[in-house]
Amino acid sequence: MKVDLFDFDLPRQYIADHPASPRDSARLLDLTGDGFADRVMRDLPDCLQPGDLLIANNTKVIPARLDGLRDAVKIEATLHMRTGNDEWLAFAKPGKRLKVGQRVDFADGFWAEVAEKLDGGDIRFRFNCGGDELFQCLEKYGRMPLPPYIQRKLESTENATDRNDYQTLFAKEEGAVAAPTAGLHFTEKIFQGLEKSGVSFETVTLHVGAGTFLPVKVDDTEEHKMHSEWGTLSQKTVELINATRMAGGRIVAVGTTSLRLLESAAIAPGSIKPFTGETDIFITPGYQFKIVDLLLTNFHLPRSTLFMLVSAFAGRERMLAAYEHAKAESYRFYSYGDGCLLKRR
Incomplete structure (x- = not known):
């Protein structure tokens, strides 16, 4: 059709x-x-x-949008499917520049390794923590994954209200x-x-x-x-x-x-x-x-x-x-x- x-x-x-x-x-x-x-x-x-x-x-x-750095290059990752205790598939920007084995730092002591690059642009991230600890890190460092057409500044108070509104x-x-x-x-x-x-x-x-x-x-x-x-x-x-x-x-x-x-x-x-x-x-x-x-x-x-x-x-x-x-x-x-x-x- x-x-x-x-x-x-x-x-x-x-x-x-x-x-x-x-x-x-x-x-x-x-x-x-x-x-x-x-x-x-x-x-x-x-x-x-x-x-x-x-x-x-x-x-x-969950606050599944993460802002990180890979060798001083800004990376935005949106997790979209959990595939293991410490692994998630994600859309990443810029994803094409990421290579398997590279590390992306999202916060002090919270990072992930590029475990795999899949067809279609998906990135499999393997985090340095898993289970409840990983969810706690997402709550602390992540942002609500609003649709792409809604733009919020990182420092905006709207990011806080979205945590309630988008639930x-x-x-x-x-x-x-x-x-x-x-x-x-x-x-x-x-x-x-x-x-x-x-x-x-x-x-x-x-x-x-x-x-x-x-x-x-x-x-x-x-x-x-x-x-x-x-x-x-x-x-x-x-x-x-x-x-x-x-x-x-x-x-x-x-x-x-x-x-x-x-x-x-x-x-x-x-x-x-x-x-x-x-x-x-x-x-x-x-x-x-x-x-x-x-x-x-x-x-x-x-x-x-x-x-x-x-x-x-x-x-x-x-x-x-x-x-x-x-x-x-x-x-x-x-x-x-x-x-x-x-x-x-």
């Missing part, structure tokens, strides 16, 4: 650099009916039905290097509304990788390679999904990451099993969804794998029309932007 089919005009003015405050004041475009309904995120419980089940991603973003209230399992952004809108008020409306809430884990930011550089979707991400879906959650379906409730994925994990664990329409491992599922129009009935998601960039996914879920022409409506109504796009609620076509 031609990537040009998923292109649209998106002036920079629509892309949000900062989140809505409070979180649930973000706007919500409700596409579950025939037309477009303009709401706010705190209206979400009213858009759902008693017996529905929301499933969100409880991954926790969901239900973040629990450390390992993501990008936030599951649809979950950023949730507040205690929304949770109270869900409970009052008879809507259940459950979490899964998918450690979002920085590959989610990578542009699609090929002309045809069949030529694009997705980075894999690690996730887990428990037996308990599978049983809750099955019970919801048996009772006539709907499965509502909070974000594309939750949807991708649920669909990775699906074995047939309406049938799912526990899952633990890596997934590189790439969803484009023509995919037959097996588990998810509704999707809460943010507005995505043109030609992105995520816009391809929502086009597969709700229909490409409908999503292009919805995005034109969103621009006309000054909705805010991407990670810190507004959201939309989609019904599977």
Whole structure:
């Protein structure tokens, strides 16, 4: 399928650099009916039905962006997948100048060796510490891995506020290097509304990788390679999904990451099993969804794998029309932007 089919005009003015405050004041475009309904995120419980089940991603973003030196040359490394107790794959700038065996110093006593250079530009770093100690060093010396279009000065106080803003209230399992952004809108008020409306809430884990930011550089979707991400879906959650379906409730994925994990664990329409491992599922129009009935998601960039996914879920022409409506109504796009609620076509 031609990537040009998923292109649209998106002036920079629509892309949000900062989140809505409070979180649930973000706007919500409700596409579950025939037309477009303009709401706010705190209206979400009213858009759902008693017996529905929301499933969100409880991954926790780590400060995975590191600034270091290699022989006086500045290096910026963004870790995107853990491959061992002391090893991570990373995107590095300038990566081409790094050689296997070289050392990059990120702080006094905290450094990594270039263990391997892989096809596609990935660098495998082997750190001088591992496990909890490595995570502690990332907390101390790292920065939140915001999308590339959000620029923050190293000394900016915004770096501190991003540590809170770029994290969901239900973040629990450390390992993501990008936030599951649809979950950023949730507040205690929304949770109270869900409970009052008879809507259940459950979490899964998918450690979002920085590959989610990578542009699609090929002309045809069949030529694009997705980075894999690690996730887990428990037996308990599978049983809750099955019970919801048996009772006539709907499965509502909070974000594309939750949807991708649920669909990775699906074995047939309406049938799912526990899952633990890596997934590189790439969803484009023509995919037959097996588990998810509704999707809460943010507005995505043109030609992105995520816009391809929502086009597969709700229909490409409908999503292009919805995005034109969103621009006309000054909705805010991407990670810190507004959201939309989609019904599977």
